[in-house]
Amino acid sequence: MEDCIFCKIIKREVPSSIVYEDGEIIAFRDVNPMAPVHILVIPKKHISSLVDLEKDDELLIGKIYTVINKIAKQEGIDEKGFRVIVNCGEDGGQEVKHLHFHILGGKKLGVKICG
Ligand code: AMP
Ligand code: ZN
Numbered sequence: 001m002e003d004c005i006f007c008k009i010i011k012r013e014v015p016s017s018i019v020y021e022d023g024e025i026i027a028f029r030d031v032n033p034m035a036p037v038h039i040l041v042i043p044k045k046h047i048s049s050l051v052d053l054e055k056d057d058e059l060l061i062g063k064i065y066t067v068i069n070k071i072a073k074q075e076g077i078d079e080k081g082f083r084v085i086v087n088c089g090e091d092g093g094q095e096v097k098h099l100h101f102h103i104l105g106g107k108k109l110g111v112k113i114c115g
Helices: 005-010 055-076
Strands: 016-023 025-028 037-043 083-085 101-105
Touching: 005 025, 016 055, 025 055, 025 083, 037 083, 055 101
Parallel strands: none
Antiparallel strands: 016 025, 025 037, 037 101, 083 101
8 A cells, every 4th residue: 555654654754763573563653642642553565454354364463452552561561552554445534544443541531422
């Protein structure tokens, strides 16, 4: 995906602060953080959004949650807690069309839309 900013981060064509990387997944700090800890976890495979997931991606998504668990511990937010958000499509407010999981923590988070 030539014009995808996150694909460019994966290829090191755009700088970022990477906190985790393996063969399939990369995580980096959000450039416009909404909390003291704001990290984006993404698959290296370009998947545009949650609605573009395929059956074959099930294992990958499970791995992403294991990486989120690891990063939460690495960042020291595992005990006090954090939030994971996936924005999808126009109504969901998705700006970057490469599937990403926001990890937000490091403070008491406001505005719960659900729950
Ligand atoms: P979303 O609204 O869910 O699509 O979130 C996209 C997120 O990507 C926003 O929080 C942006 O601040 C973040 N973002 C956009 N460009 C970059 C970049 N080059 N490096 C890190 N984060 C970025
Ligand atoms: Zn991409």
